[in-house]
Amino acid sequence: MTARTIYSMAISGRAILDMHALNNEGSEGNQLNTRQVYIVTGSGRNPEPARVNAISGDMLKHIQADHFRRLARYHSLPLSQGAQIGNANRINWDFVNNDEAKKFGGQADPQLMDYIIQSCALTDAAGILVTANNKSTPRKSLVEFGWTVGVPEITKTESYLHTKYVADSGLEKKSSDGSNLGQNLFHRPASSGIYALVCHVELARVGYNDIAQHYPSGLTDDDRTKRARALLESVLYTFLHLDGAHRNTQAPHVVDFEGVITTSSSVAPAPAFSGLHNGYREQISRITEHLNTLHDGAITMYPFEGMDMFTQQMSAIIRSAQPYRLPEFGKARR
Numbered sequence: 515m516t517a518r519t520i521y522s523m524a525i526s527g528r529a530i531l532d533m534h535a536l537n538n539e540g541s542e543g544n545q546l547n548t549r550q551v552y553i554v555t556g557s558g559r560n561p562e563p564a565r566v567n568a569i570s571g572d573m574l575k576h577i578q579a580d581h582f583r584r585l586a587r588y589h590s591l592p593l594s595q596g597a598q599i600g601n602a603n604r605i606n607w608d609f610v611n612n613d614e615a616k617k618f619g620g621q622a623d624p625q626l627m628d629y630i631i632q633s634c635a636l637t638d639a640a641g642i643l644v645t646a647n648n649k650s651t652p653r654k655s656l657v658e659f660g661w662t663v664g665v666p667e668i669t670k671t672e673s674y675l676h677t678k679y680v681a682d683s684g685l686e687k688k689s690s691d692g693s694n695l696g697q698n699l700f701h702r703p704a705s706s707g708i709y710a711l712v713c714h715v716e717l718a719r720v721g722y723n724d725i726a727q728h729y730p731s732g733l734t735d736d737d738r739t740k741r742a743r744a745l746l747e748s749v750l751y752t753f754l755h756l757d758g759a760h761r762n763t764q765a766p767h768v769v770d771f772e773g774v775i776t777t778s779s780s781v782a783p784a785p786a787f788s789g790l791h792n793g794y795r796e797q798i799s800r801i802t803e804h805l806n807t808l809h810d811g812a813i814t815m816y817p818f819e820g821m822d823m824f825t826q827q828m829s830a831i832i833r834s835a836q837p838y839r840l841p842e843f844g845k846a847r848r
Contacts, residue, residue: 519779521838524786525713527773532706534766536758537569548703555790564666567705571659577757579640582748586635594634605637609646619647624726632732635741656719660712669707710789717742718838727843742837750828771821774798780812
């Protein structure tokens with residue numbers, strides 16, 4: 515299969531999710547509250563803010579990072595000890611607990627970032643803020659997720675009454691000592707509707723040291739390709755398996771998924787446009803047409819209708835993906 519050089523990739527789409535409770539704000543008494551946000555859709559000349567159910571981009575990023583960690587282990591990509599054991603601090607954990615990593619923790623930022631990129635593919639992809647040794651050295655994530663936001667008037671949230679089954683509930687009163695042994699009633703939300711989502715992936719920055727503006731000498735083009743393909747695969751799995759709260763009894767019904775994947779083979783970013791706009795696919799198509807007049811056909815569109823077609827398109831992109839190589843400071847472009 516012919517390799518396809520990718521500078522960046524974007525996903526814009528709409529998903530129908532029914533009866534889910536993936537993202538919640540907390541509880542008040544026996545009432546569990548789901549996440550609600552105010553948005554402006556831009557329809558009409560004087561749009562009013564609408565309050566809708568939403569799934570945080572933090573949750574999607576967490577799902578994607580967990581998929582990448584498993585893929586990194588499967589493909590034998592380098593991982594820090596903290597990432598290996600699933601510690602949320604990843605390589606920051608190593609700088610405190612790993613004697614070998616401690617030797618590099620106090621280095622200047624450019625050298626420290628080279629070490630981070632070469633020793634942990636997950637930190638390279640997911641980003642980090644290194645705070646050990648009184649530092650504040652950032653590594654920006656290669657993946658960006660927006661909120662997954664319900665389309666107004668089409669997305670609804672209701673609350674349902676549940677009860678915990680307790681034998682002889684008439685004899686055993688609800689406990690007041692925090693032991694949660696007795697009978698109780700609680701209200702749990704469930705949301706259904708059409709949700710808009712956006713995602714952007716910077717493949718050119720796989721393995722790129724933004725501080726020194728170069729790729730570490732110990733990282734080959736083949737290494738970068740393996741990481742890039744694992745990264746795209748983790749994004750695919752993020753949408754195939756939406757993780758979150760209450761999946762044990764309220765796993766979401768994914769009824770449909772439509773949208774557009776775009777890729778760029780030049781420094782023009784792959785275009786995305788929110789599915790909150792009814793004409794988002796037409797907008798992306800026109801943006802692509804205009805950008806291609808500037809960058810000689812660098813933008814490619816992959817429309818999809820349904821989760822099966824999305825998986826097909828993503829799988830084809832993953833198999834042929836070759837990350838774009840950015841110019842390096844003080845080096846001739848290869």
